[in-house]
Amino acid sequence: MTETISVIIPISERCDDIGEMHREYRDALLLAGIPFEMIYVVEGAFGKAFLELKAMKERGEKLTLIKHSRQFGEATAITSGFLQSAGGIIMTLPAYHQVDAADLPKMIRSMGDYDMVVARRWPRSDSKWNQLQTRLYHNLVSRMTGNVCNDIGCSVRLFRRKILEEIHIYGDLHRFLPILSHKQGFRIKEIDLRQSPKEKRVRTYPFGIYVRRLIDLLTVFFLIKFTKKPLRFFGLTGSVILVVGLLVTSYLVINRLLFGVALSDRPLFLIGILFLVLGLQIFAIGLVGEIVIFTHAKELKEYTVEEIIN
């Protein structure tokens, strides 16, 4: 492989000692013996890391430095680095310890004609609690989106330029880039890299972070399965709820008509009506989705062409 690799390191949410990270990555990439460039994208809150990188650059380190005026999120940071990059192959690396940098050359060599290589931290050396969280999250991810890779939390990824040209990532979607790429028909390979021995910290996040992850997952699930057919999703949920509502209300109404049980004595009646109303609302939302898709269907290409002959 002789193409230049553009290494993008977003500093957006977490950052370990950036000088040490840089030396580790740089030495590993030099060992791989391919041309490469390193691009750091520093977001607002990491002024210290920015100054350190700037000082390193002034001392003669070869690196490109981009600063965002405020926190736009990791996906935006990656996109912004991508726009500055020149290489035919892109590699994203975390600004904190995830994999043993010494394994990066192995990853680069393994690319072959795959479109994307995703790292999986294995064998793991961090705490049981971290591993349990990862495993639980992964069960959920593969159940909802299909099993594409086994360590979606690992941001060490190597992929061809065309992937980011074709897939627009925003918000927290960068996490799911392998899944989105797989959906677009790119060939993806997973490789085991040793976990960095320095990734030992027990990670327990604030509750809000867990909620955010779940919502992201729902977004991806919906994007992958139902973008073009919203009513298939809303229709199913809506009709189930509607039917439950209908059954409950008709049961109570029959009771009222045949056995004279007054509706005012049955709080269940309210639940029945609520379900009816909710079901109809979900259905209506699904229809709105369909109208949106129909209106814009000409702009959203559903297929990706790999090659045209003649």
Place this chain on the structure above:
Amino acid sequence: MPDRRTEPRLTPDLSVIVPLYNEEESVGPLHEAIVGALDPLGMEYEILFVDDGSRDATFRKASEIAMKDRRLRVIKFRRNYGQTPAMAAGIDHARGKILITMDGDLQNDPADIPKFLEKIAEGNDIVCGWRHKRQDNLVSRKIPSIIANRIIGKITGVPIKDNGCSLKAYRADIIKSVPLYSDMHRFIPAMTSLAGTKVAEIKVNHRARQFGVSKYGISRTYKVIIDLLVIKTLLKFSVKPMHLFAAGGLLSIASGGVVLLKVLGDSLRGGKADFMLASGGLLFFILSFFLFLIGFLCELIQRTGSFRTLAHLKKTVE
């Protein structure tokens, strides 16, 4: 004998679009059959094979033929997307004035194509094939299909006897402005009827599968029902979506109102107000608000994206 190596014109008279998915045995015979049917007509034509992410040698075989016959173009998808996207890709890339779509499994007979061209020349915008002597299993394929076609015809108001037949001919400017996505290819005649197109139907030959296996099953029922619902809504309310939701809103205001009036009447006559009933009525009131708001939302969407495509379609038809 025309020279196979001559460069095709940029706007041929006819484009034949064939989606292919794992059809390595069919590619060669199919190409020969199409060429055999079209060469005597003396028209300029092109053939588009859309390889829908096949895992066998379909693409290799098709590109070998394309090396020899410049009129054949092969579009390769990166993965399998399904029949509608494959047709959509063919339609997007076609350069002809008339487009013919057909199945890649040799069940349609290219010898029928001249009949389709005649019908288009008579002034029809779309001509659909009807496999009147269908070579399929009676119980698992034919009967469900007859029922489905009846229902589709009733609901969409475009009575076509065989919506599932892929062999169809279109005027290019019309089909190119129809949004084609999900599994919508089955409803193209219905979709274009929005713009008042003229649709004709003719009987075509149907041959039993020679190679490969069928890629359909009866399990699609849920999807077809939902798609039908969508089509119906779009057909009816694409121009004034507010009407649909306003109708629902008025209905639920009325039912909520009746209930609330009854409760009010009861309590005025000195009885105890029925809390349960009152709450139920109020819920319906809330629903009606919701529906009205959704209606407004749809109007907004329609203004921004707008059904430009349909407006355009109407113009081309007139």
